[in-house]
Amino acid sequence: MGLPRSGKTSILKVIFEGEMAYDTLSLMPTQQRSEHRLITGISVYDFPGIDEFSDMQYSMLNPSIYAGEHTSLVFVMDSQSDLQSSLSTLLSVVRTAQSANFQLPINIFINKVDGLSEELKQDIQNDIQQRILKNMAYENLNINNVHVFLTTIFDQSIREALSRVLQYLVPKHSSLETILNSFCSKSSLDKVFLFDMNTKMYLATDSSPTYSLQYMFACQTIDVMEELTAICPGLIPAADDEDSLLQRINVGLDGNDEMFIYQVDGYLTLLCIGPPEIIRQTSLLEFNGSKVAKAIRQILSV
Numbered sequence: 223m224g225l226p227r228s229g230k231t232s233i234l235k236v237i238f239e240g241e242m243a244y245d246t247l248s249l250m251p252t253q254q255r256s257e258h259r260l261i262t263g264i265s266v267y268d269f270p271g272i273d274e275f276s277d278m279q280y281s282m283l284n285p286s287i288y289a290g291e292h293t294s295l296v297f298v299m300d301s302q303s304d305l306q307s308s309l310s311t312l313l314s315v316v317r318t319a320q321s322a323n324f325q326l327p328i329n330i331f332i333n334k335v336d337g338l339s340e341e342l343k344q345d346i347q348n349d350i351q352q353r354i355l356k357n358m359a360y361e362n363l364n365i366n367n368v369h370v371f372l373t374t375i376f377d378q379s380i381r382e383a384l385s386r387v388l389q390y391l392v393p394k395h396s397s398l399e400t401i402l403n404s405f406c407s408k409s410s411l412d413k414v415f416l417f418d419m420n421t422k423m424y425l426a427t428d429s430s431p432t433y434s435l436q437y438m439f440a441c442q443t444i445d446v447m448e449e450l451t452a453i454c455p456g457l458i459p460a461a462d463d464e465d466s467l468l469q470r471i472n473v474g475l476d477g478n479d480e481m482f483i484y485q486v487d488g489y490l491t492l493l494c495i496g497p498p499e500i501i502r503q504t505s506l507l508e509f510n511g512s513k514v515a516k517a518i519r520q521i522l523s524v
Contacts, residue, residue, distance in 0.1 A: 223269045223272065223296070223297050223298070223315060224271065224297050224308065224311075225271050225272055225299075225300065225304075225307060225308055225311060226251050226270075226271030226272075227251070227271065227303070228298040228299060228300045228303070228308070228333060228334075229298055229300065229333040229334055230268055230269070230298045231252045231256075231268055232246035232247070232249060232375055233298065233333070233375055233384075234258055234266065234268050235249070236375045236380070237258075237381060237384065237421050237423070238258040238266070238421060243375040251270070252269070252270045252271065253270055254270065255268065255270070260421070260425070261420075261489045261490065262392050262393065262418075262425055263393070264392065266384075272311050272315075285318050285319065285321050285322035286322055288318075289322045290323075292391045293323065293391075294326070294329060294387055294388075294391055295316075295319055295327065295328050296329045296331060296384075297312050297329070297331070298331045298333050298373075299312070299330060299332050299333060300334050301332045301333060301338070301372075302334055305350065309353055309354065309357070312330065312354065313357055313361070316328060316358065317361070317363070320364055325364065325367060326364075326367065327367040327369065328367055328368045328369070329370075329371065329383075329387050330368070331373045331383055332346060332350060332370065332371065332372050332373065333374065333380075335372045335373065335374050335379075336374040336377070343372050346372075347372055350370065351370045354368060354370070355368065369386070369387075371386070378422075378434075378437060378441050379434075381422050381437075384423055385425075386432075388425065389427065392425050392426060393521075393522070394521050394522075395426060398416065398426035398518065398521060399426060399428065399429055401517050401518065401521075402414045402416065402427060403428045403429055404514075405428070405492075405511075406428045406430070408510055409500065409507060409510050410497075411494050411496040411500060412430070412495050413427070413428065413430060413432070413496075414493070414494045414495075415427050415436075415437075415440050416486070416490060416491075416492060416518065417440065417490065417491045417492075418490060419444060419447075419490070420489065424437070424440070424493075436495060439479075439481065439495065440495075443493060444493070447483065478497065479495050479496060479497060479498075480495075480497070480501040481493060481495050481496075481501070482494055482507060484507070484508075484511035484514075484515060486518050486519060487515075487519065490518070490522075492511060492514065492515065494511075
């Protein structure tokens with residue numbers, strides 16, 4: 223949700239429909255709600271821009287739509303537009319949402335930050351976050367589940383932000399995290415992502431801190447895999463193929479780490495980062511990866 227021209231529809235077209243960022247700059251305003259679905263069954267809805275939050279315009283937004291346990295609100299703000307209008311509208315939306323679900327996660331995407339200096343980005347983020355929390359606290363709204371992200375469709379920041387939102391909506395998220403923690407521990411890996419290959423978003427990861435550089439490294443590896451698949455069409459298994467394939471790619475991260483991928487099925491892939499001496503232990507990784515992939519398929523099929 224958000225004001226018109228904040229970039230909501232452009233974000234979803236880039237992620238879910240594979241459009242180039244520049245091709246979305248001249249999109250017509252969204253007039254109807256649309257839905258995008260992930261392989262895990264999660265639905266992402268795009269609502270028309272809010273010109274003026276009123277009962278007449280948003281009568282279809284019954285507060286009950288926020289009441290689901292696995293529901294999260296994403297509000298997109300244009301960092302280079304009228305922030306005061308966005309903040310006022312956000313507060314109106316949050317009032318309605320928390321009347322039905324007081325624990326609802328509130329995620330604010332400060333969008334269109336491309337071209338801004340890192341210092342200016344941080345200043346904008348800190349200012350908006352402080353104003354949001356102050357206004358919500360004044361009205362006794364829940365500020366414990368508020369998250370603010372800097373995003374743009376011209377790099378991977380938008381996919382990373384939406385990944386951080388969606389991973390907690392995936393069914394049995396805690397079970398997936400436990401499995402990936404065990405995989406990291408038993409294989410001496412630094413980081414493991416469970417990626418949706420179509421959207422380049424991760425649906426789960428282990429509990430260690432996630433750094434933007436790691437995510438960027440993973441996305442670049444997926445790009446390499448897509449190029450290889452175009453050359454060798456049989457590289458990726460069919461969606462219903464129970465025999466996962468191990469593919470190791472020696473790509474360096476700051477000269478210290480390398481990555482290998484292990485395909486769970488035709489849609490999901492494990493992307494694992496670790497030291498070169500660990501990545502090259504192919505037999506151990508193949509054995510542990512097969513067990514983890516089987517467990518993930520079982521969890522997501524229930």
